[in-house]
Amino acid sequence: MAANPLVESELAARPVVWTIAGSDSGGGAGIQADLLTLHDLGCHGCSVITAITAQNSVAVTAVEPVSPAMLAAQLEALKADLYPAAVKIGLIANQAQLEFLAQWLGDNLPGVPVILDPVMVASCGDELQHAASRAQGAATVSTLDFSGLDFSAFAGRATLITPNVTEVARLVSGIAVPYAGESIGEEAESDCTRWRLAVRAVARHFGVSLLAKGGDARWQTQHASDLLLLSDIGNISTLYRGGEFYLESPRVDTANNHGSGCTLSSAIAAFMAKGMVLPDAVMMAKAYVYEGLKASFQPGSGPGPLARTGTPASLSSLPKVRWVKEPSAKLTKSADDMPAGPFPALPRDLGVYPVVSDVALLQTLLEAGAKTIQLRIKTDTPDSPDDAALEAAIVRAIALGKQYQARLFINDHWQLAIKHGAFGVHLGQEDADSAALERIVAAGLALGLSSHGVFEARLALELKPSYLALGHIFPTTTKTMPSPPQGLSMLTTLSRLFSKSLPTVAIGGIDGTNLTDVAATGVDNIAVVRAVTQASEPAAAYRALAAAWEARHAR
Numbered sequence: 001m002a003a004n005p006l007v008e009s010e011l012a013a014r015p016v017v018w019t020i021a022g023s024d025s026g027g028g029a030g031i032q033a034d035l036l037t038l039h040d041l042g043c044h045g046c047s048v049i050t051a052i053t054a055q056n057s058v059a060v061t062a063v064e065p066v067s068p069a070m071l072a073a074q075l076e077a078l079k080a081d082l083y084p085a086a087v088k089i090g091l092i093a094n095q096a097q098l099e100f101l102a103q104w105l106g107d108n109l110p111g112v113p114v115i116l117d118p119v120m121v122a123s124c125g126d127e128l129q130h131a132a133s134r135a136q137g138a139a140t141v142s143t144l145d146f147s148g149l150d151f152s153a154f155a156g157r158a159t160l161i162t163p164n165v166t167e168v169a170r171l172v173s174g175i176a177v178p179y180a181g182e183s184i185g186e187e188a189e190s191d192c193t194r195w196r197l198a199v200r201a202v203a204r205h206f207g208v209s210l211l212a213k214g215g216d217a218r219w220q221t222q223h224a225s226d227l228l229l230l231s232d233i234g235n236i237s238t239l240y241r242g243g244e245f246y247l248e249s250p251r252v253d254t255a256n257n258h259g260s261g262c263t264l265s266s267a268i269a270a271f272m273a274k275g276m277v278l279p280d281a282v283m284m285a286k287a288y289v290y291e292g293l294k295a296s297f298q299p300g301s302g303p304g305p306l307a308r309t310g311t312p313a314s315l316s317s318l319p320k321v322r323w324v325k326e327p328s329a330k331l332t333k334s335a336d337d338m339p340a341g342p343f344p345a346l347p348r349d350l351g352v353y354p355v356v357s358d359v360a361l362l363q364t365l366l367e368a369g370a371k372t373i374q375l376r377i378k379t380d381t382p383d384s385p386d387d388a389a390l391e392a393a394i395v396r397a398i399a400l401g402k403q404y405q406a407r408l409f410i411n412d413h414w415q416l417a418i419k420h421g422a423f424g425v426h427l428g429q430e431d432a433d434s435a436a437l438e439r440i441v442a443a444g445l446a447l448g449l450s451s452h453g454v455f456e457a458r459l460a461l462e463l464k465p466s467y468l469a470l471g472h473i474f475p476t477t478t479k480t481m482p483s484p485p486q487g488l489s490m491l492t493t494l495s496r497l498f499s500k501s502l503p504t505v506a507i508g509g510i511d512g513t514n515l516t517d518v519a520a521t522g523v524d525n526i527a528v529v530r531a532v533t534q535a536s537e538p539a540a541a542y543r544a545l546a547a548a549w550e551a552r553h554a555r
């Protein structure tokens with residue numbers, strides 16, 4: 001397929017991301033790992049160095065914090081010319097640096113996402129602390145005490161905090177968290193339940209989202225399972241705000257994991273700078289680390305670094321998402337026991353898919369040749385039909401669908417769709433959460449599910465739907481959306497990840513002017529509302545869209 005200039009220019013844009021971290025002379029972690037990651041993921045990385053470490057792959061031999069003046073000078077220089085789309089914070093050398101950074105970022109970069117990796121223990125061991133204590137007495141390192149840092153100044157200021165198991169234990173030490181009459185503190189490292197309670201306490205204390213990395217946990221053997229606690233963030237469905245999720249990847253059996261924590265947090269910052277919402281950025285960053293670990297290498301005699309393998313494009317790299325709906329400490333609800341499909345499989349090519357609220361228009365479009373079509377009658381507006389009129393419309397639409405041998409999907413009203421034998425049902429994730437999916441499966445109806453980004457798409461996949469809608473691609477006036485438009489570059493990423501598993505349908509702002517660009521992303525199908533409903537001649541508009549979509553592979 002010919003290169004698409006619009007997609008290419010979106011991909012070519014390199015947002016600025018700052019890494020505020022320590023220098024690792026061995027090149028595996030810290031600033032060096034961050035800059036490699038940022039470049040690999042299409043960002044322009046800028047660095048604010050907090051400390052210089054002398055290290056190789058087996059040991060850290062010296063650590064020297066930069067002066068307060070030098071730290072401030074780096075920040076001011078960047079602010080004047082290279083304002084960031086996101087910031088990652090790694091190693092902070094002392095409490096004075098920490099307080100200054102929290103204040104400076106709050107004052108100078110309001111609204112910029114800040115990913116805080118509260119580095120106290122490096123992923124290859126606690127060499128940083130050993131180096132600090134070995135060097136006690138030397139003026140340059142005598143004040144270093146990473147384990148004693150109090151990160152409270154970042155409460156309410158960071159966007160996401162990413163502690164590992166040991167860091168959770170240290171962060172919670174200062175917060176009184178009772179567990180069976182004892183304080184959890186360092187006990188947070190002992191088992192999954194204590195860890196999870198500690199993670200919740202830390203998230204509450206900081207009042208921000210938290211990704212607790214479980215890869216080092218002694219109770220995890222088969223998987224690397226992280227716990228994501230989303231605070232009440234905007235930009236995502238209200239269904240998931242304040243939610244708790246396990247993100248589970250297969251364990252990669254390698255000792256070459258030096259810098260995996262740095263890589264994860266800088267990748268999250270990179271994906272957010274590229275416009276992803278927080279849970280999507282976390283999913284993609286975890287996939288990135290998984291792929292990097294699989295291709296890791298060993299340039300020295302100690303643990304080597306991760307490879308940089310670009311934006312993940314394989315579904316098998318994405319973590320599985322388990323939504324923890326049970327508020328108790330025990331995980332009782334998992335993706336494995338969700339009532340779900342498989343729902344009937346559909347051909348990859350569904351044709352241009354009109355979504356309409358009027359049965360007469362539905363008939364017009366069926367006559368014009370639509371082979372997949374949706375009746376979407378909302379019942380929350382002042383001009384909504386009463387129950388009898390709604391049911392009559394659904395009955396008539398189903399009869400027309402059968403008459404024209406089309407795949408007719410009923411939006412929202414799954415009970416009526418079952419009652420009258422529709423071909424399928426289309427549900428949003430909020431609807432799917434409350435619908436009796438097992439009844440839809442038992443009735444043999446197809447299911448289309450909405451998604452808005454990687455996180456929602458991966459959750460939707462667990463229900464094994466017949467197709468996956470990817471929305472909204474461009475701004476739309478048809479409905480109010482909680483999340484931002486995804487754009488063509490994100491649609492390319494989503495299509496690469498999901499189109500091999502089930503038919504994908506792009507929706508939102510699609511019409512004749514952007515159809516070619518949408519086709520170039522590789523998505524399987526398009527759904528349209530206004531492009532037909534607001535056309536002066538809907539049948540002609542449908543035929544023109546269908547012809548252009550048919551011709552897409554010929555370009």
Ligand SMILES: Cc1ncc(COP(=O)(O)OP(=O)(O)O)c(N)n1
Nearest residue numbers: 411426427428429450469505507527
């Ligand atoms: C093909 C297709 N994709 C997405 C939607 C949106 O469905 P939903 O999230 O249930 O929102 P409403 O349409 O009910 O507002 C759709 N209807 N069709």
Ligand SMILES: Cc1nc(C(=O)O)sc1CCOP(=O)(O)O
Nearest residue numbers: 471472476478508509528529530
């Ligand atoms: C109904 C709907 N669902 C969306 C989603 O993203 O889930 S976007 C959308 C409206 C699409 O309308 P138009 O083609 O007029 O922009």
Ligand SMILES: [Mg+2]
Nearest residue numbers: 412427428431
């Ligand atoms: Mg709906």
